[in-house]
Amino acid sequence: MSYSRKTLEFDTILDYVSRYAKTESAKNNLLNLNPLQSITEVLSELDLTEEVLGLIARFGSFPLLDDFDIEEVLNLIKIGQSLTISSILSLRLLLVMIEDMIQYKKSYQKQNVTMKVDEIFNELISLRKIITLIEDIMDPDGVILDTASDELYQIRRQIKRLELQRKDILNQLLQKRASQLNDQMIVIRNDRFCLPVKQEFKNTFKGIIHDESSSGTTVFIEPSETMEKTVEIGRLKFSEQQEIIKILESLRLLIVPHIEELEINMFHLIKLDFLQSKAKYALEINAFKPNINDKGLIELVNARHPLIDPDKVVPISLILNDIKKTIMITGPNTGGKTVALKTVGLLTLMAQSGLLVPLDQTSNLSLFKEVYADIGDEQSIQQSLSTFSSHMTKIMTIIEKIEDNCLVLFDELGSGTDPQEGSALAMGILDYLNDYDIRMIVTTHYSELKLYAYSHPHIANASVAFDVETLRPLYKIHYGISGSSNALSIASRLGLNSTVIEKAKTYTLSKDNDLTKSIKAFEEDSMRVKEKEQTLTLELQELKKEKKRLEKAYDELEASKDKILLDTKRKAEQQLKETQEKAQELLDILSIKPLKDHEIAEIKFELKQLGIEEMPKESKDSFKKGDFVHIKSYNQIGQVTKVSKDVYTVKFGMFEMPFSSTDLKKSDKPIDRSKDIKKKETAKPSYSDARMELDLRGFRYEDVKDELDKFLDTAMLNHLKSVRIIHGFGTGAVRKAVQDVLKKSPYVSEYRYGGEGEGLNGVTVVTLK
Structure with missing residues (x-):
């Protein structure tokens, strides 16, 4: 894999990122960061960095200490070498930091949001028991406690007793031999307790002279009376140090079984240090996670070069895809062409390495096998290479190594030699590279290359904007039109003699050949298309707004519908409940007694x-x-x-x-109607008030039709115009059966309920045809 790291200043970016690292291990990992080839790995690293950025924004930085990497201490523990007080203090700080990191994890995990970074935090192992072991023998300043062992307790007790005895002796001598002393004080010389004796008494004062004053009037003598105590104290202090060594070794042996857990913690803490460094740099440059693909789609929206002052950098936007695989950017020097090249290349390397990038989140970046860049004049004096030769050396390397799925960036392709030959050479290079499925961005001043771009559908012509009045680049890319070098305008604004400018213009007019005219025609057509595109874009935006409004109205209707359905369901459930209660009541009636x-x-x-x-x-x-x-x-x-x-x-x-x-x-015993039927069949119909009537009270619902049909047949045979049917009130079942028959009967003209004196609703009066 070949990436133009130095040319695109990727190494500079990594140096900035590494400054946030707490450990040398994380710093080295960042400085040696390389672009990844797997889209899964890239997305995973970007997701982790984005998650850590979110955690920092909400919960603050990780509680990581400076230089918490204690790999050397762990190696000492493993090989059996004695631990020092400082190494144990470093170990204790690491263990406390692990507990703080576990608490940090618990605080953010209360939000019940699952993240990939959980997998790293969950690997941290609490080793509070080791902290307890250390605190049992040592205070936070590294002083071994008297209670660390019984032996140490006894030794220090003896030392304190002897020190008190020595102090008492010295105080007695201060009083007893005050006339021989220059001062009533005890001084320390060469770690020995001495008295300031006058010069004239130095031979009569028994002891060892350790020092004398600069004036020579005072000698510092260790009295012979305290020497024995001092020697004994020295012997005990040696024993104290030996006992401390034993205590520290015992502690090391207790830590050995946990060495693997410590190494696991170190590994994941360094990973978190690594991620936090990337996240903090992303916070510094206001970076985001772009959409990542491996299809060669580059779609930058408001992309910013991270090494340019945020107050001065101007965002750029550009697109490379399957249709337009190459962009040809033209325009004046200092117009922002090179910045555009470097921005695309650098952001590609950053994202492919798992770094968040400064652009809008809607942007797309692609993974590439290689990123080649020929940018700037890197003329080598030692190699005697000219500007043209320097460019050619790089281009030759690119042509030799080129393959599909690469990103190639050419700055001023074909420059450094005769314009005509340079243009021809540049077009030859582009023709050769066209056989590969790659993405390219090329900058140039040559008119021939501008026309070349127009005649090749896979190349998009673009230009960088330049303010001729202020002589400042605008760093904006305009698609569809090629740019002008604006050399005469810039020279004029800089104050070049107007006569020189006019003479130069006459040469440009004579050079205004068919090529230039063709380019201008292309650009005019392109501008018209651009204007139509802008109009359509505005219309599309309005349609999107209208769509959102309609979607909102639809959602409101859906919510209203859901409420209506819910109310209807509740009413239906209530009605069903009432129906069930009524049905249960009828069932109870059925179960109480036999029914007729x-x-x-x-x-x-x-x-x-x-x-x-x-x-x-x-x-x-x-x-x-x-x-x-x-x-x-x-x-x-x-x-x-x-x-x-x-x-x-x-x-x-x-x-x-x-x-x-x-x-x-x-069932009840059936009523024997055979005699009545026979009578009805043989006898004349009976009348009441000149109207025939049929009493159906006590009949079953199923028997009503047959009986009523016979009754109506008989009435018609007797040429009756009106009849009365008695069905009673009851439950209404017999009444309904009667009305069902009357509705379908061809003999019935009309029917009604009985009036006053006719039986009211218990009787139906029928008029026959």
């Missing part, structure tokens, strides 16, 4: 009104010989003649058949 046929018919009618078409299943009844029963399957009334377990023999009409209890229901 007309009562059953009325209950069936009420159930039908409730939307229940079938009668509920009845519980099994028991019958005895002689009982009258209704046979459901035959819809007949019969009499039980024989009982055998759950089989009942029933006689009905001319038949006698066995039935189970589920097919039978108790």
Whole structure:
């Protein structure tokens, strides 16, 4: 893999990022960061960096200490070398930092948001037990506690006793031999406790002289009376140090079983240090995560070069895709062409390395196998290379290594030699590279290359804007038109003699050949297309606004519909509940006592009104010989003649058949109407107040039709004009059955309920045709 890191100043970016690292390990990892080839890895690193940036913004920086990497201390523990007080203090600080990091994790995980960085935080292992071991033998300043061991306690107790005895002796000598001393004080010379003795008494004062004053009037003598105590104290202090070494070794042995856990913690803490450094740099340059693809799509929206002063940098926007694989940028020097090249290349390397980049989040960046850049004049005096040779050396390398899926950046392609030959050479290079599926950005001044771009559909012509009045580049890229060098305008603004300018213009007019005219024609057409595009863009924006408005209205209607449906559902549930309660009431009636046929018919009618078409299943009844029963399957009334377990023999009409209890229901003895029927068939119809009437009270719903049809037939045969049908009030089942027949009867002209004296709603008066 080959990336133009130095040319695109990627190494400078990594240096800035590494300054945020707390450890040398994280810093080295950042300085050696390389672009990744896997889109999965790139997205993972960008996601992690973006998550850490969000954590820093909401919860502050990670509680990482400077130089917390104690790899050397861990190696000492593993190889069995004695630990120093400072190394144990470093270990303790690391362990406390681990606890702080675990608390940091708990504080943000309360938000119940799952993130990829959780996988790193969750690997941190609490080692509070080691902190406790260290605190049992040492205070936060590194002083070994007296209670670290019994032996150390005894040694220090003896040292304190001897030091007190020595102090008492010295104080007694201060009083006893005050006349021989220059001062009433105890001084330390060469780590020995001495008294300031006058010069004239130095030979009579027993002890060892350790020093004398600059004036020579005072000698500092360690009295012989304290020397024995001092020697004993020295011996005990040596024993103290030996005991401390034993204590520290015991501590090391207790830490050894946890060395793997410490190394796991170190690995993940350095990873978090690495991520935090990237996130903090992203915060500094106001960077975001772009959309990443491996299809060669580059779509920069307000991209900014991170090394240019944020107050001065002007965002750029450009597009490279399958249709326009190359951009040809023209325009004056210092117009921003090179900045555009470097911005595209640098941001590509940054994103491909897992760094957030300064652009709008809607931007797209692609992964590339290689990123080649030939930018600037890198003439080498030592190699005797001219500007042209320097460029050619780089271009030759690119041509030799080029393959599909590369990004190539050429600054002033073909420059440094004769314009005509340079243009031809540049076009030859572009033709050769056109055979590869790559993305290119090329800057040039040559008119021939501008026309070349117009004649190749895969190349987009563009120019950088330049303010001729202020002589300042605007760093904006205009698509569809090529730029001018503006050399004469710039020279004029800089104050070049006007006569020189006019003479130069005459040469430019004579050079205004067919090539220049063709370019101008192309640009005019392009501008017209651009204007139409802008108009369509505005219209599209308006349509999008209208779409959003309609979507909002639709959402409001949907919300209203949902509310209506909810209310309707509640009402339906309430109605169902009431229906169920009414149906249960009817079932209770059925279970209390046997019902007559007309009562059953009325209950069936009420159930039908409730939307229940079938009668509920009845519980099994028991019958005895002689009982009258209704046979459901035959819809007949019969009499039980024989009982055998759950089989009942029933006689009905001319038949006698066995039935189970589920097919039978108790019934009243049927009314024998045979005599009445015979009388009605043979006798003349009976009249009441000159009107014939039919009494249907007590009839079943099912029997009404047959009886009423016969009655109407008879009425028509007797040429009656009006009849009266008595059905009573009851549940309304018989009344409804009567009206159903009357509606369909061809004999009926009209019908109504009875009036005063006619039976009211218990009677229907029928007028016949």
